Structures are given as C-alpha cells and as structure tokens.
Amino acid sequence: MNYFSEAIAWILDPANASGPSGVWARCWEHLWYTLLAVVLACVIAIPLGYLVGHTRRGRGLVVVSSGAARALPTLGVVTLVGLVLGIGLVAPMVALVLLAVPSVLAGAYAGIEAIDRRTVDAARAMGMSEWEVLTRVEIPLGLPLLLGGVRSATLQVIATATLAAYVGAGGLGRFLFLGLKTQDYPQMLASALLVVAIALLMEGVFEISERAAARRLHTA
Amino acid sequence: MIRFDDVSKSYPDGTEAVRSFTLEAPTGQTTVLVGSSGCGKTTLLRMVNRMVDPTSGRVWIDDENVADVPPVPLRRRIGYVMQNAGLLPHRKVIDNIATVPLLTGTPKAQAHARAHELMELVGLESSMANRYPDQLSGGQQQRVGVARGLAADPNILLMDEPFGAVDPLVRADLQAELLRIQRELHKTIVFVTHDIAEALALGDQIVILAKGARIAQAGTPQQVVSEPADSFVADFLGLGRGALDLHLRETAGGTLVVDALGRPAGRLADGPGPEA
Numbered sequence: 001m002n003y004f005s006e007a008i009a010w011i012l013d014p015a016n017a018s019g020p021s022g023v024w025a026r027c028w029e030h031l032w033y034t035l036l037a038v039v040l041a042c043v044i045a046i047p048l049g050y051l052v053g054h055t056r057r058g059r060g061l062v063v064v065s066s067g068a069a070r071a072l073p074t075l076g077v078v079t080l081v082g083l084v085l086g087i088g089l090v091a092p093m094v095a096l097v098l099l100a101v102p103s104v105l106a107g108a109y110a111g112i113e114a115i116d117r118r119t120v121d122a123a124r125a126m127g128m129s130e131w132e133v134l135t136r137v138e139i140p141l142g143l144p145l146l147l148g149g150v151r152s153a154t155l156q157v158i159a160t161a162t163l164a165a166y167v168g169a170g171g172l173g174r175f176l177f178l179g180l181k182t183q184d185y186p187q188m189l190a191s192a193l194l195v196v197a198i199a200l201l202m203e204g205v206f207e208i209s210e211r212a213a214a215r216r217l218h219t220a
Numbered sequence: 221m222i223r224f225d226d227v228s229k230s231y232p233d234g235t236e237a238v239r240s241f242t243l244e245a246p247t248g249q250t251t252v253l254v255g256s257s258g259c260g261k262t263t264l265l266r267m268v269n270r271m272v273d274p275t276s277g278r279v280w281i282d283d284e285n286v287a288d289v290p291p292v293p294l295r296r297r298i299g300y301v302m303q304n305a306g307l308l309p310h311r312k313v314i315d316n317i318a319t320v321p322l323l324t325g326t327p328k329a330q331a332h333a334r335a336h337e338l339m340e341l342v343g344l345e346s347s348m349a350n351r352y353p354d355q356l357s358g359g360q361q362q363r364v365g366v367a368r369g370l371a372a373d374p375n376i377l378l379m380d381e382p383f384g385a386v387d388p389l390v391r392a393d394l395q396a397e398l399l400r401i402q403r404e405l406h407k408t409i410v411f412v413t414h415d416i417a418e419a420l421a422l423g424d425q426i427v428i429l430a431k432g433a434r435i436a437q438a439g440t441p442q443q444v445v446s447e448p449a450d451s452f453v454a455d456f457l458g459l460g461r462g463a464l465d466l467h468l469r470e471t472a473g474g475t476l477v478v479d480a481l482g483r484p485a486g487r488l489a490d491g492p493g494p495e496a
C-alpha cells in the first residue's frame with residue numbers, strides 16, 4: 001500500500017510530468033510505439049488473413065506459423081534483432097509486430113470463415129465478382145472478429161512495448177528499467193500503473209468501435 | 221428457352237448428382253422440377269447460372285452455350301431465388317432487393333424506386349424497406365428473395381424451393397402471388413420443389429425426377445395426373461393412396477367435391493372449366 005501511494009505521488013509529481021523524459025512524453029512515446037506496431041501488423045496480417053479467409057486455402061500453414069510466432073520469447077527477439085541491427089527502435093518494433101501479427105491474422109480470417117456459407121454463396125449467385133464478395137460481404141461481416149483480433153493484439157503490444165527501453169528506445173519501459181537499476185520501486189510501480197492506464201484507455205476505444213461496428217452491421 | 225443437352229454432374233467426392241439429363245424449358249413458361257431430396261434438382265438449377273459447371277454436356281440459353289458466358293454477367297441477368305432466401309444480413313430490405321441493379325451501376329434513387337415497386341408486387345408493406353432481414357418473418361424473407369430475383373428484370377427466373385420455409389397458408393398465398401406475377405411478366409421460370417401440390421399448382425410443364433435426375437415423366441399437370449408414366453410416378457403423386465382423388469357428394473345445397481380426407485374442396489359447377 002505504501003509503494004502504491006508513493007507510485008501515485010511519483011506520477012503526480014510535477015517534476016516528473018514534463019520534459020522529453022517526463023511522464024507525458026513517455027506515455028505518448030509508448031502509445032506511438034503501440035500504434036505503429038499494430039498498424040504495421042495490420043498492414044501485413046489483414047490482407048493475408050483476407051486471402052486465407054476468402055480462398056479458404058492455406059489455413060493450416062497460417063495456424064502453424066502463428067502458433068510458432070506466438071511461442072517466440074519477445075525478449076529474445078528484441079535482444080537478437082538488437083544485436084544484429086543495433087540499439088534503437090527497429091529491434092523492439094520487429095518484436096512487437098511479430099507479437100501482434102498472429103492475433104490480427106486470426107481475427108481477419110476467422111471473421112470471414114465465421115460467415116454463413118450460404119450468405120457468401122448467395123452473394124456470388126447474385127452476380128458479385130470475387131472482389132465484390134470480399135469487399136461488400138466478407139469484409140463488413142467479418143469486421144467484429146477482426147476488431148476483436150486487433151484489440152487483443154493492441155493489449156499485448158501495450159504491455160510488451162516496455163521492452164523497447166531494454167535496447168535504448170523510449171516508452172514507459174524507461175521508468176521500469178531505470179527503477180530496476182536504482183531500486184526505485186515506486187517508480188517501477190508507477191510505470192506499470194501508467195501501462196495499465198493506457199491499456200484501459202485503448203480498451204475503451206475498442207469497446208466503442210466494436211459497438212459502433214455491430215450497430216452498423218446490425219449484428220447485435 | 222433453356223435447354224439441358226445431355227448434362228451430367230459428378231462431384232469431386234464421386235457423387236453422381238445428375239446423369240445424362242436432357243430437357244427444354246420453354247420461353248415464358250414455368251417448368252417445375254419435382255423430386256425427392258437429393259435427386260439433383262438444385263444441381264440442375266445451378267448449372268443454368270454456372271454456380272455449378274456440368275462435368276459433361278451443355279446448357280443453352282436460347283442459342284448461347286452458358287459455358288461461353290463469363291459467370292458474373294450471366295448471373296446478373298438471371299434471377300435466382302434461393303432455398304433459404306439467402307439475404308445479406310447486414311443490408312436493409314431495400315438494399316437487398318436492389319443488390320443486382322446497384323452492382324450494375326443503376327443510380328441508387330432509381331434502384332430504390334424500382335425496389336419499392338417490387339415490394340408492392342410481392343405483397344410487402346413499404347414500411348419494411350428499412351428493416352434488416354432478421355427483423356422479418358420467414359415468409360416475408362421469402363418475398364424479399366422473390367423481389368430480389370426480379371429486380372434486374374431478368375428474362376429467366378430460377379427458383380429453388382422458394383416457399384419451403386413457410387407455413388401452408390402463407391405458402392398458398394405466395395403461390396397465388398407468383399401465378400399473378402407470372403401472368404403479368406411471362407418470365408421463363410424453372411421452379412424446384414418436392415411438393416407435388418405446389419408443382420401442379422404452378423407448372424406449365426412438370427418434370428418428375430428420380431435419383432440422379434433421371435426424368436421419370438415430363439408433361440403438363442393434366443398429363444402426369446391422368447396418365448402417369450409408371451408406378452414410380454403414380455407413387456410419387458400419391459395416386460395409389462388416393463391422395464389426389466376427389467369425390468362428388470350430394471348435399472341439400474348442391475353437389476360438393478370432396479378431397480381424399482372428405483373435406484370439401486369446392487362445389488361442382490357446369491361445364492368442363494377453363495384450360496389451365
């Protein structure tokens with residue numbers, strides 16, 4: 001309890017708030033890393049997931065390789081890529097994207113796979129081209145599950161983005177590693193609390209957008 | 221005119237759904253394919269719009285081999301009403317009906333105006349235009365399916381047990397509606413059902429199918445009932461059980477016609493009646 005109130009006090013201390021290594025700056029950095037990693041993961045995983053979902057081919061391959069990617073220890077990846085490419089943002093970004101891809105991929109193809117086959121068959125029988133079937137039926141109806149996948153990817157990345165500081169990049173991990181080095185436990189706890197706060201914030205954003213999607217698609 | 225020319229279909233798993241099927245469905249008439257479950261009716265129907273490609277043989281629309289027409293434009297000019305309505309759950313009724321016109325680039329206002337006309341034609345209240353399919357009853361969904369099939373004003377209408385999922389009263393209602401629409405529009409209709417009463421009510425030509433889409437008999441409703449080709453057809457029609465038998469019963473109010481269960485089917489009138 002004592003650590004807890006000290007951590008809160010640390011966060012609220014104006015001396016820690018501003019400046020390039022202040023709480024606000026680190027929060028923004030953390031959010032920015034998260035968004036960048038998730039967007040990159042989406043750019044890779046969504047087209048691939050749609051391809052697998054639409055053609056119903058290669059699902060086994062995707063499941064196996066996502067499983068393998070999930071099993072990779074993120075710290076190991078950060079260290080390894082860091083050793084090759086040096087200190088900076090690239091190594092943690094590679095690791096975070098690898099972490100986010102499986103969930104997004106699963107959301108993208110599962111969203112399409114979950115659609116009633118008869119609905120897709122009907123769309124095709126009406127004379128929709130494959131592209132129209134994908135864009136007018138499969139993508140909209142698959143949106144809720146895709147959002148679910150992006151949501152869980154985002155949460156994983158928020159929690160793991162602390163590792164960026166391990167190879168010299170910024171983010172809320174800075175406070176964590178700094179606190180660890182100086183045995184400043186309130187600062188470590190403050191870092192964790194801020195990560196939780198950002199996670200909750202993103203949860204709220206996703207909750208709202210998932211509801212909006214469900215309302216628009218008339219699926220809830 | 222639609223012509224099946226010695227078509228066969230084997231599915232990859234070895235099922236021989238259709239074997240050497242030849243038939244002509246005349247322009248402007250309703251041809252009803254009737255047969256028990258799994259005899260290949262849906263397979264035949266889907267060969268017309270290339271949702272199924274025959275393993276051998278050809279399907280002709282007038283003088284055009286459908287195999288030579290790219291599937292997407294072919295499907296857009298053939299109305300298809302599916303067994304389960306097959307509506308798009310994320311689109312309003314009005315947009316479901318207007319699916320094909322919107323795909324072919326008809327301006328939205330025009331496509332919607334046409335969809336409203338069709339809703340009236342199939343007996344849907346215009347207040348339902350902005351509902352979603354899951355807010356409709358089964359019978360209403362079927363009507364939307366029929367309206368959608370008609371939306372691009374196709375010459376050909378394929379109907380796969382379109383009234384299967386509704387109760388007998390609504391079914392009779394939809395059948396009457398279809399007869400009225402057909403009197404007005406004269407489409408070339410291929411209609412699939414396994415209900416013999418429905419086949420007799422709607423068909424100009426009735427095709428009774430056995431397994432593998434073997435034609436047991438093809439003819440007018442009158443022909444199949446009065447001259448069943450063999451015992452399979454007679455059994456299928458239920459003639460042995462007397463299912464289609466009608467009897468005359470004298471009452472104080474005149475001569476009644478009663479059905480196999482003794483329920484009054486109508487009143488005996490003078491003369492031979494109109495030609496079907």
Ligand SMILES: Nc1ncnc2c1ncn2[C@@H]1O[C@H](COP(=O)(O)OP(=O)(O)OP(=O)(O)O)[C@@H](O)[C@H]1O
Pocket residue numbers: 231232233235236237255256257258259260261262263264414
């Ligand atoms: N995609 C498919 N793969 C393998 N077999 C199939 C496929 N589609 C249909 N069949 C088989 O082909 C046969 C004919 O099927 P079809 O759907 O044409 O029957 P149907 O007369 O429409 O039956 P129902 O009245 O039950 O709708 C059946 O034995 C069915 O199991």
Ligand SMILES: [Mg+2]
Pocket residue numbers: 261262263303380
């Ligand atoms: Mg069928």
